[in-house]
Amino acid sequence: MPGSKSIIPFGPQHPVFPEPLQLRLMLEDEKVVEALPAIGYVHRGIEKLAEKKEYTQNIFLVERICGICSFMHALAYCQGIEMLMNVTVPDRARYLRVIWSELHRLHSHLLWLGLLADSFGFESLFMQAWRSREAVLDIMEATTGGRIIISTCIVGGVRRDISEELMAEVLKTVDALERDLEIVRPVVFDDYSVKQRLVGTGRITSEQAYDLGSVGPVARACGIARDFRETGYAAYKEIKVTPITETGGDAYARARVRIREMYQSIDIVRQAVRDIPVGDIAVSARGNPEGEVISRVEQPRGEVIYYIKGDGTKNLERLRVRTPTFANMAPLLAMLPGCELANVPVIVLSIDPCISCTER
Amino acid sequence: MVSLLKSIINNVLRKPVTRCYPVERRNSFAGSRGHVEMDPSTCTFCGICARKCPANALTVSKEPRSWTLEPYKCIVCGYCADICPRKSISMNPNHGLPGGI
Numbered sequence: 200m201p202g203s204k205s206i207i208p209f210g211p212q213h214p215v216f217p218e219p220l221q222l223r224l225m226l227e228d229e230k231v232v233e234a235l236p237a238i239g240y241v242h243r244g245i246e247k248l249a250e251k252k253e254y255t256q257n258i259f260l261v262e263r264i265c266g267i268c269s270f271m272h273a274l275a276y277c278q279g280i281e282m283l284m285n286v287t288v289p290d291r292a293r294y295l296r297v298i299w300s301e302l303h304r305l306h307s308h309l310l311w312l313g314l315l316a317d318s319f320g321f322e323s324l325f326m327q328a329w330r331s332r333e334a335v336l337d338i339m340e341a342t343t344g345g346r347i348i349i350s351t352c353i354v355g356g357v358r359r360d361i362s363e364e365l366m367a368e369v370l371k372t373v374d375a376l377e378r379d380l381e382i383v384r385p386v387v388f389d390d391y392s393v394k395q396r397l398v399g400t401g402r403i404t405s406e407q408a409y410d411l412g413s414v415g416p417v418a419r420a421c422g423i424a425r426d427f428r429e430t431g432y433a434a435y436k437e438i439k440v441t442p443i444t445e446t447g448g449d450a451y452a453r454a455r456v457r458i459r460e461m462y463q464s465i466d467i468v469r470q471a472v473r474d475i476p477v478g479d480i481a482v483s484a485r486g487n488p489e490g491e492v493i494s495r496v497e498q499p500r501g502e503v504i505y506y507i508k509g510d511g512t513k514n515l516e517r518l519r520v521r522t523p524t525f526a527n528m529a530p531l532l533a534m535l536p537g538c539e540l541a542n543v544p545v546i547v548l549s550i551d552p553c554i555s556c557t558e559r
Numbered sequence: 560m561v562s563l564l565k566s567i568i569n570n571v572l573r574k575p576v577t578r579c580y581p582v583e584r585r586n587s588f589a590g591s592r593g594h595v596e597m598d599p600s601t602c603t604f605c606g607i608c609a610r611k612c613p614a615n616a617l618t619v620s621k622e623p624r625s626w627t628l629e630p631y632k633c634i635v636c637g638y639c640a641d642i643c644p645r646k647s648i649s650m651n652p653n654h655g656l657p658g659g660i
Contacts, residue, residue: 256613259636323567330576337588344592344650350636358641359590386562 204232207540211240215318215544218554222547226540234535236528242558249518254280254488257515259350264520265556266347267307268498270299272520273352278432279494279507280354286484292356293434294475298369299339299349299357300433300496301464301471305376306335306347307499308457308464311551312383315454318544319396324386331379338372341365356481366472373465380461387454397451401534401546404448413530414523415501416460417550419444420452427497438470450549457551487513498523500551522556587652592637594655595648597626602647608639630655 205226211219219240225233245264249257261276262269274296281288288296309332316324336346342361343349351358361369387393403411408421418425419442426442428435443459445452488509495504501523508517527550534546578585587593604624609617616632617639619625640648 252613253611256611256638259613259634259638263634323563323570327563327566327570333576340591341588342590344588344590344637344652345635348634348636350592350638358637382563382566390562 203227209543211237213544215314215548217314218552220547220552220554222535222543224535224540224543229540231535231538231540231543234532236532238528238554238558240558241555245559246518246520250515253513254509254515255354255513257518258353261518261520262348262350264559265522265553267310267553268303268500268503268556269348270303270352271496271498271503273350274300274433275494275496275503275505276507276518277352277354278496279492279505280488280509281484282492282494283488283490283507283509284354284484284486286355286482288356289479289482290434290476291360291478292480294471295357295359295361295480296352296433297435297438297471298361298468298475299343299351301467302335302339302369304464304499305373305461305468306332306339307551308461309335311457311499311548312387312454315545315548318548319393321393324383324393327379327383331376331383334372334375338369341368353481355484356479358481360480366475369468370472373468377462377465380458380465384458387458394451396542396545397454397549398447398449400450400542401538401549402447402449403530403533405446407533408448408530411529411533412526413501414526415498416453416456417501417527417530420456421448422446425502427495427502430495432496434471437474438467440467450545453549453551487511488515491517500524500553500556501526503556520559522553522559524550524553524557527552528557587654589652591652591654592635592650593653594630594635594651595628595633595637595639596651597628598647598649599626601645602626603645605644608643608648611642612639 207224209222209224210216211221221237223235224231249260258273261272264272309328313325313328339349340346342365343351343359405421408418422444424442424444428440443456445455489511491508493506495502504521506519510516531550604619604621606619609619614632614634616629618627637650640650
C-alpha cells in the first residue's frame with residue numbers, strides 16, 4: 200500500500216556485508232526514513248581478556264581485534280606502553296613501522312574498493328582490486344612471515360628487519376600496484392555507471408560530519424583536513440603527510456579520498472624505503488607499565504584511540520579501545536534517511552565498516 | 560564499465576592468477592611463520608614458552624619430560640621461538656595442514 204511504513208531487518212547476514220551488522224530500516228515505500236543499528240554479534244571480550252594477559256602477550260591479542268588493520272592496533276598499543284615505560288624506539292624501527300602501516304593501508308583500501316564494487320554489482324572491478332591486493336599480502340608475508348596478522352610490532356621496536364633485497368621487492372610491488380591503480384582510478388573517478396551509483400549517495404555536510412565525530416576518510420571526504428599521521432608518531436615526523444580531502448561529502452567523495460590515499464601511501468612507502476637509516480630495530484624494555492596514557496594512530500578507517508592503564512604489574516589494569524568504525528557509526532545513521540533501499544549497501548560500504556573492530 | 564573493458568579483455572587472454580589447488584600449491588616465503596617446530600635434543604623443558612604463549616597453546620612438564628602444542632589453539636605468532644633461551648623452538652616456513660595433521 201503506498202505510503203505505509205515497513206521495517207526491514209538489513210543484516211546481520213547480508214550478501215554485501217563481510218561482517219555481521221544489523222540495520223533496522225524503517226521504510227516508506229522504497230525510501231529509508233530511519234535506521235537503527237544493532238551491534239554485538241562479534242563481541243569477543245578482548246578488552247577484559249587484555250587485563251588477564253601479560254602486557255607483552257597483549258600485542259598479539261590486540262592485533263586480533265581486526266584483521267585488516269591489525270598492525271596499526273599493535274602499533275597503537277605498543278606506542279602507548281612505550282610512553283608509559285619511557286622507551287625510545289630506534290630510528291630504523293620507526294621507519295619499518297611506517298612501511299608496514301602503509302602496506303596495511305594499501306591492502307585495506309584495496310579490500311574496501313573490492314567490497315564497494317561488489318555492493319553495486321561491479322564484479323570485474325571487485326576482482327581487479329582484490330588481485331592487486333594479493334601482491335601486497337605477498338610482500339607482507341615475505342617481509343614479516345604473516346599475510347595479514349603480521350605480528351612484528353613489539354614494545355621497544357619491531358621483531359624483524361627488512362633486508363636490502365626485500366626492500367627492492369617492496370618497491371617493485373608498489374610500482375606494480377601503482378600501474379594497477381592507473382587502470383582502476385579512471386573507472387572509479389570517471390565511469391558513468393559508477394558515478395550514477397556514487398555521486399550524491401549518502402551525502403552529509405561538513406558540519407554534520409564534524410558534530411557527529413566522524414574520523415578518517417569519512418571526515419576528509421567532507422573537507423575536514425584531519426589525519427592523525429600529521430602529529431608525527433613513528434617516522435611521520437620525518438615523512439610529512441598532508442591530509443587528502445574532498446568536499447562532496449557523498450560516497451563518491453569518500454571513494455576518491457581512499458583512491459588518492461593509496462597513491463599517497465605508495466609515495467610514503469617509497470620515501471621510507473629511501474630514507475630508512477641503518478641501526479638497531481629494537482631496544483629491550485625492562486619493568487612494567489605504570490600510569491595511564493592515551494595513544495592514537497591513524498588507521499585506514501580513521502583514528503583509533505587506545506587508553507591504557509598500568510599499575511606497575513605485568514598485567515594491565517584497564518585497556519579501552521575506541522575504533523574508527525564506532526566513531527563513523529553516527530555519521531552513517533545520518534547518511535541513511537532519505538536514501539533508496541537499493542542504495543543502503545553502497546552507503547554502508549562507503550564508510551568502510553569494520554564490525555570486528557567496533558565490537559572487539 | 561566501458562573504461563574497464565580493455566583490462567577485462569586482457570584478463571580473458573591472460574593466464575589466470577589463481578592456482579589449481581591442490582594440484583598446484585603456493586610456495587611459502589623464506590621467513591613465513593608456517594608452523595612451530597621443536598628440537599627435543601636441545602630443549603631443557605624449562606617451560607618459559609608455555610608461560611609466555613599468548614594463546615596458552617603449549618604445555619610443558621619437566622618430569623616426565625613432555626612438550627605439547629595444541630594446534631587448534633596455536634596462533635602461529637612465533638613468540639615461543641623468539642623467547643626460547645636454547646633456541647630449541649623454530650618456525651618452519653611451510654604451512655601445516657589444518658589441525659597440524
